Amino acid sequence: MFELMDGFLKNDPLSLQKDILDHVEYTVARSRFSFDDFEAYQALSHCIRDRLIERWHDTQLHFKRKDPKRVYFLSLEYLMGRSLSNSIINLGIRDQCADALSQLGFEFEVVAEQEGDAALGNGGLARLSACQMDSLATMDFPAWGYGLRYQYGLFRQVILDGFQHEQPDYWLNFGNPWEIERVHVTYPVKFYGTVEEEILNGEKYKIWIPGETIEAVAYDNPIPGYGTRNTITLRLWAAKPSNQHDMEAYNTGDYIDAVVNRQRAETISSILYPDDRSHQGKELRLKQQYFFVSASLQDIIRRFKDVHKDFNKFPDKVALQLNDIHPALAIPEVMRVFVDEEHLGWNKAFDLTCKIFSFTTHTVQAEALEKIPVDLLESLLPRHLQIIYDINSYFMEELKKRIGLDYNRLARMSIVEEGAVKSIRVANLSLFCSHTVNGVSKLHSELLQTRVFKDFYELWPEKFQYKTNGVTQRRWIVVSNPNLCALISKWLGTESWIRDIDLLIGLREYATDISLHQEWQMVRRVNKMRLAEYIEATSGLKVSLDAMFDVQIKRIHQYKRQLLNILGIIHRYDCIKNMAKDDRRKVVPRVCIIGGKAAPGYEMAKKMIKLCHAVAEKINNDSDVGDLLKLVFIPDYNVSVAELVIPGADLSQHISTAGHEASGTGSMKFLMNGCLLLATADGSTVEIIEEIGEDNMFLFGAKVHEVPTLREKGSTIKVPLQFARVVRMVRDGYFGFQDYFKSLCDTVEGNSDYYLLGADFGSYLEAQAAADKAFVDQEKWTRMSILSTAGSGRFSSDRTIQDYAEKTWGIEPCRCPL
Numbered sequence: 001m002f003e004l005m006d007g008f009l010k011n012d013p014l015s016l017q018k019d020i021l022d023h024v025e026y027t028v029a030r031s032r033f034s035f036d037d038f039e040a041y042q043a044l045s046h047c048i049r050d051r052l053i054e055r056w057h058d059t060q061l062h063f064k065r066k067d068p069k070r071v072y073f074l075s076l077e078y079l080m081g082r083s084l085s086n087s088i089i090n091l092g093i094r095d096q097c098a099d100a101l102s103q104l105g106f107e108f109e110v111v112a113e114q115e116g117d118a119a120l121g122n123g124g125l126a127r128l129s130a131c132q133m134d135s136l137a138t139m140d141f142p143a144w145g146y147g148l149r150y151q152y153g154l155f156r157q158v159i160l161d162g163f164q165h166e167q168p169d170y171w172l173n174f175g176n177p178w179e180i181e182r183v184h185v186t187y188p189v190k191f192y193g194t195v196e197e198e199i200l201n202g203e204k205y206k207i208w209i210p211g212e213t214i215e216a217v218a219y220d221n222p223i224p225g226y227g228t229r230n231t232i233t234l235r236l237w238a239a240k241p242s243n244q245h246d247m248e249a250y251n252t253g254d255y256i257d258a259v260v261n262r263q264r265a266e267t268i269s270s271i272l273y274p275d276d277r278s279h280q281g282k283e284l285r286l287k288q289q290y291f292f293v294s295a296s297l298q299d300i301i302r303r304f305k306d307v308h309k310d311f312n313k314f315p316d317k318v319a320l321q322l323n324d325i326h327p328a329l330a331i332p333e334v335m336r337v338f339v340d341e342e343h344l345g346w347n348k349a350f351d352l353t354c355k356i357f358s359f360t361t362h363t364v365q366a367e368a369l370e371k372i373p374v375d376l377l378e379s380l381l382p383r384h385l386q387i388i389y390d391i392n393s394y395f396m397e398e399l400k401k402r403i404g405l406d407y408n409r410l411a412r413m414s415i416v417e418e419g420a421v422k423s424i425r426v427a428n429l430s431l432f433c434s435h436t437v438n439g440v441s442k443l444h445s446e447l448l449q450t451r452v453f454k455d456f457y458e459l460w461p462e463k464f465q466y467k468t469n470g471v472t473q474r475r476w477i478v479v480s481n482p483n484l485c486a487l488i489s490k491w492l493g494t495e496s497w498i499r500d501i502d503l504l505i506g507l508r509e510y511a512t513d514i515s516l517h518q519e520w521q522m523v524r525r526v527n528k529m530r531l532a533e534y535i536e537a538t539s540g541l542k543v544s545l546d547a548m549f550d551v552q553i554k555r556i557h558q559y560k561r562q563l564l565n566i567l568g569i570i571h572r573y574d575c576i577k578n579m580a581k582d583d584r585r586k587v588v589p590r591v592c593i594i595g596g597k598a599a600p601g602y603e604m605a606k607k608m609i610k611l612c613h614a615v616a617e618k619i620n621n622d623s624d625v626g627d628l629l630k631l632v633f634i635p636d637y638n639v640s641v642a643e644l645v646i647p648g649a650d651l652s653q654h655i656s657t658a659g660h661e662a663s664g665t666g667s668m669k670f671l672m673n674g675c676l677l678l679a680t681a682d683g684s685t686v687e688i689i690e691e692i693g694e695d696n697m698f699l700f701g702a703k704v705h706e707v708p709t710l711r712e713k714g715s716t717i718k719v720p721l722q723f724a725r726v727v728r729m730v731r732d733g734y735f736g737f738q739d740y741f742k743s744l745c746d747t748v749e750g751n752s753d754y755y756l757l758g759a760d761f762g763s764y765l766e767a768q769a770a771a772d773k774a775f776v777d778q779e780k781w782t783r784m785s786i787l788s789t790a791g792s793g794r795f796s797s798d799r800t801i802q803d804y805a806e807k808t809w810g811i812e813p814c815r816c817p818l
């Protein structure tokens, strides 16, 4: 590994050993002569934490000195996963730590497994935030992440009789070595109340008299860069009752009430909403959004005012990134502070506001765009509603100048939606008040411009950009696939691809090199073995390593079409069953692996999980089929499970109906690890095709422009007999639970097959057959696998962040001197 500068704390194995034992004794408070794997994990984590803190202080001091323009990433979700291995890799001391542990009788892997995931998010958006923080740190950008410190992360998925059950994820049970409580960094956050007017030096100002005040306390998480001393901050807010609260209660002498009220305050940051579909009008959700926005902006403006007096400089020093619309209340909140507290005047305030905000949307469906009921906003945030009305009337005036009295369009674009439930269109607010708006893949941005935000694009085309997502190769190769990492470094003759991933292209020249093929296949087989052991441990199923490991792991959604995968597996099973014994020798054995959580209220998604188990029950216990076909549902899919499954996968499926997946980032992780993709031309897959070529993937399905016409055709579409047959098998109870699966079958027949499973089934089976054919030709498969990794550079979150830094935020690296 690169040798980086030690701070005061030395990183040689002996020093690490000593520090580990000191933390066992003084931090974990166990005897240094007898402690278990978990205590070793706690002790080592504190050792690493100490080293992170040193770099952190140096970095923050350097930023203070240089006072560069900073970017503030506002996100309600971060799927960080585990921190120990990633921190050790980024510090470049993996071997030293492994040595120190083994000399104390511990195995690094076993100790690293003791850590629970920090699962403060749902899916793609949340993990993207985490990957981007790693790249921001590694590329030395002066950046901060802001979010909420949920006490309960994303629920644990427990499968009972094939059904998903949700268990609370109290992840802070044994403390969290990766955070530092900043007791001195607290801000009051106001809710409810009324808005009064006051005259100050002849000027009329609005003042907001809150009905309730909650204290926000900062918890800082150091985010180390790879191959740099820079360590940036992820600041997560926790809600605490403000002291002013108790006094009132005591006067009335009602002690119990006082404590209950205290408890109530903490509920704001207690739990992550486990649903990545839209939440219309949930008060707690809105309180969470405003709570973290208000605390973050108070902190950001305090940091600016510590150095600057003139707010005209604010846009030169601050860039605010809205990670989807969830933090969009930051817009009226900045206006409120600039107008009501800093008295900058409305026009100046609005001019500054539009210069600091940029907005990324992660959804394709217009109906998924959240709206806030006006009456809810009026009671919870009365001043913000006034400001949003002011912004909208200014907006409408501007629009009339541009489009005249086109009332339909004015009504479509308005931030205020009249109608049964008068509500605020947060997306329109974000579009009007942001200087830059982007989708997360090229195709996604085209759909935003031509469909979802068409009205806005036609008027402000210059605002619209695309920033194709990316993933960090540190976690998704170096941490999760160390053998492949070593192999790549060996053949490229350098490790600098870990910071400069475009170097991976150098593997192309060896794509047909037999000795690389052998080493490549060996690495992959070892990873398959590890995955097979995990499958046996979690499901009791023994799987053959010679089978193709076919994986689909992501949140369960109808548009992601896990049902198409399951119907394809039923077809494969049915074919094998009806095949003559001799022909079975030609069958390519498959282990189909599916994993993912369904939002608790998402009935159809939960039915898909049950169907998967019912089909698995049938197939896996059918000795007639034996190892030719196995189906496994991996429970409680999360970041750490992904780190184990992805390196062991031969084929991965990304089969959403074209035009529905904004980007997809799982595909990029599989690509980096040399796993071949079976996919539709949707989201970022379109750009993956551009990079590695159609002949290194298995593509199928309707293209995005064909989908609307196919939908119009509805039940007149000719679906293959095989499709009708497999749906019939489910409907007739071949896998049991006939009544329970009826509605699921109804969603894919005739007119209601909105996600076009029937229309795409034929080409899906062809693509699967092509994958079978390629798999038996291991020379061909390995070449395609090497070319996948070689062409994955573009999908590093380093490239994504470079795009944002250059084209949206206007920030420069600020590298902390060694």
Ligand SMILES: CCc1ccc([C@H](C)CC(=O)N[C@@H]2O[C@H](CO)[C@@H](O)[C@H](O)[C@H]2O)cc1
Pocket: 122, 123, 124, 125, 126, 128, 275, 276, 277, 278, 279, 324, 362, 363, 370, 440, 469, 661, 662, 663, 664, 665, 683
């Ligand atoms: C309001 C609840 C809620 C919470 C989260 C979300 C996310 C935006 C859903 C999400 O994670 N979208 C995924 O974002 C990824 C990162 O950009 C994309 O790669 C995926 O295509 C997109 O589905 C929507 C609604």
